[in-house]
Amino acid sequence: MNWNEYSKLAVWVLVKRLKIKNPDEYISECYLAFVEALKGYKPELSNFATYYRNYLEGYMKDYLTYNESLIHIPRLKRESHSIAVSSLSQPLSDDGTGVCAQDLLEDSGEAYNAEEKEQAKWLSRIDDLYPRLTKAEQRVIPYFKAAITEDAEVPRQYRTHIWSIRQKLLDFCE
Numbered sequence: 445m446n447w448n449e450y451s452k453l454a455v456w457v458l459v460k461r462l463k464i465k466n467p468d469e470y471i472s473e474c475y476l477a478f479v480e481a482l483k484g485y486k487p488e489l490s491n492f493a494t495y496y497r498n499y500l501e502g503y504m505k506d507y508l509t510y511n512e513s514l515i516h517i518p519r520l521k522r523e524s525h526s527i528a529v530s531s532l533s534q535p536l537s538d539d540g541t542g543v544c545a546q547d548l549l550e551d552s553g554e555a556y557n558a559e560e561k562e563q564a565k566w567l568s569r570i571d572d573l574y575p576r577l578t579k580a581e582q583r584v585i586p587y588f589k590a591a592i593t594e595d596a597e598v599p600r601q602y603r604t605h606i607w608s609i610r611q612k613l614l615d616f617c618e
Contacts, residue, residue, distance in 0.1 A: 445492055449472070454475075570585065
């Protein structure tokens with residue numbers, strides 16, 4: 445398998461599937477995806493052209509998402525890191541009392557009303573659910589939290605992910 449055989453397929457994916465007007469700018473990224481696809485290809489599962497087409501489409505979607513913004517955001521700030529965080533809503537012991545750290549904290553004043561407590565509870569549950577989400581859903585979490593706390597508008601392209609997270613959250617809390 446050599447690159448010359450699959451370069452036309454790469455251009456086709458860029459133009460037809462990803463709707464890129466000037467595919468020449470992205471051919472080098474397609475070649476890098478080709479090299480990576482060769483490493484992960486298993487002949488017993490599919491034809492290489494099919495595997496490469498699907499691999500390239502995902503690779504380029506990720507590339508465009510992370511590298512085509514007007515404002516450069518460092519990669520460490522863009523990527524979410526899965527770090528185990530103890531939740532305030534998880535029980536402190538297994539003795540069945542159900543006491544959690546959130547129950548032990550005092551309210552900090554009159555401004556902390558029932559609505560803010562409800563928001564804090566849901567934000568905590570989202571943090572608990574975070575490791576179980578797909579990478580695409582994890583990228584949408586800041587928009588979801590902003591929608592909960594600030595009634596912010598969720599960009600249209602993320603609404604399907606928001607719905608999926610909402611369903612997982614409801615299933616997780618039952």
